Amino acid sequence: MSSSIKREQFNIGHLCTRQQCEAGRGSKVAMRWLSAAMEQTDLTFTDLEQQSNRVANLLVEVGAKAGDIVFTFLPKMPEQFFILLGILKIQAVAGPLFANFGEEGLLDRLGDSQAKILFTRRSFLKKIERIRDRLPALRTIILIDSEADLADDLLSYRCLAERASTEYQVEPTAAETPSLLHYTSGSTGKPKGVLHVHRSALTQRMTAEKILQLGSNDVFWCTADQGWVTGTSYGIIGPWSLGVTQIHFGGGYDATSWFSILESQAVTVWYTAPTALRMLMREDPATLQRTDLSNLKHIFSVGEPLNPEVIQWSRRVLGKEIYDTWFQTETGAIMISNRPGVVVKPGSMGIPVVGVEPAILREDGSAADEMEQGALCLKAGWPSMFVTYLNHDDSYQQKFKDGFYYTGDTAYRDKDGYYWFMGRSDDVINTAGHLVSPFEVESAALEIEEVAESGAIGVPDELLFEKVVLFVALHKTYTASLDLELKIRLYIAHRVSSVATPQQIFFIDSIPKNKSGKIMRRILKARYLGLDAGDTSTLEA
């Protein structure tokens, strides 16, 4: 294993590339890229170093400098990794965007961050063009798949990269230098930009080694998209700062392809999501059991609570243990987890990572007793802790009280020190590991001509953990129909993101609100689940 920080150089781009080459791993495969058609391309740490250096140099050529915010809006592809590492090398802030964001989702993120440069591809350009006039700070768009520059501000990546040097000397980067920006949804307001700094690599590397138990001979596959924190913390930083070979796959979920990859690529450690595992549970066990998984040592999961049935299924069908891990965009790295060598209590989050101090606190801030549910908090100061919500430091400050970060999750701790997730203390919907703001869904629905009122909730779902359910009240001149339902679904998918698409839509006469006009999602949820709505004294008459 490589040593960690040398000469106070915290730069993540450097740690993942140059430092690995200096440690003698230049010719080692850093990334085995598998296209959707399963074409294989191997990229060594030297390749990663040179390609990311090209990006650093081309960014300098287009006028980027330290502190600038540079986004990618790309599907999973090798260039995305070069670009993210190149951005970090020049000490700009890298913001990877999920490829399925709609134009409102893009506007919220690119607009709030005042992003100056965006890497995307031609087929995605139409979404950007629709909002471009509302992004005055966005001065340059670099197109991955354009053979030539299309305009002064629409440049060809290939042309820029061809003339860029493969040599770049990364400036010494202090631990507190801003690095990555991932937006996360809350129950109110627009998504907020979670800003991390280069010091996060310490915890990402440590947890990749100690929790995911990655060693120099491992072949690691993290299925997360780079648009989400898992995709950067453990699809880039953790494993590559350890010099570990990673598999990255350009296709989507497909049981046959996935199991073929696990077998043919001799994956030793696999990090995936409960929704994917639950989808695999629907496959014929005999088909899965025909796959040779003898190289696979460990399976880890992240994103949503892992239900005990999945763990039991894996033990029975795959003959493997699945270790659930817990962290958030804000924490930057795994904070609480199950892991090899520690008894798994199916359904629990596991135990804290070394150096992380969780606490279960009551509403008055006092410590809850064992088995008592309360707010899951973390003692502030872990190395991968975010440093602010960009442009919303007031919201950041509100997340901390008496030295503790309030995660927004509720949980309890058992007598053995294991933590058990109980739910959210807000209305944020966790669907297939993606956090969706009910506010964003409701706002998009209200833009539809026929919709007078809307209320979005998350309800339990066997596959997705939670699914988005939308209640809609129409203007009096309109009536509900299947066509209108489809229109609403597509509108929200295009405006916000495919992950925000309501899985069910109910047309009702009016949305319950309190006397100050706040949507009573609690009542909608009770109505959906057939439960008692509880206190309705504040309900609007």
Add this chain to the structure above:
Amino acid sequence: MISLEQLDPIFQQVFDDDALHVTPSTTADDVDGWDSLSHVNLILALETAFKVHFSQKELLSFKNVGDLYHSINAKLEARP
């Protein structure tokens, strides 16, 4: 019977891409944004447009647009 070209406007609507044209060999990997969630939207759009219904088993068997297209036509031909 429907023609393959009749699928284009539906795909264009679902995937928000006016330039999208599908062929029998088109798969989810060929279309930006065709993930499991937008797939549900696609199926709903096809069911609404052609007044057909796909079973869960059928949905799992579709490997490409050609499979979808043939299934729709088989359902339309089977109508009394």
